[in-house]
Amino acid sequence: MEDIFVVKRCNKVMIHGRRAGEASDAQPDATVWYRIADTRTHGFIGDGFDSEDEARRECRQLNARSQVAAR
Template structure:
């Protein structure tokens, strides 16, 4: 059976602010984060994860639960 939930890598740009009177402005940082996508609805589950392993762990749990429910139904 194919997995319903998959981990998607998303780009994130971190913009640094500055206070009044400061002249130096740091450039934005490029980073990544991970989200769990539902392949049936193309929506996302949860808030997102900074570490890929955390997202994969939750994704495995969700897929395991969905497989048990499918067999019972």
């Protein structure tokens, strides 16, 4: 049976704010985060994860629960 939930890698850009009158050359930080996507609805589950391992663990649990419910 095909997995319903899959892990998607997403880009995350952190923009640093500054106050009026401040001179700041802080560049945005480009990082990644991981989200769980539902292949049926093309939506996302949860808030996202900083670690790919955490996202995959949660994804496996969701897929296991959905297979039990389908039977």
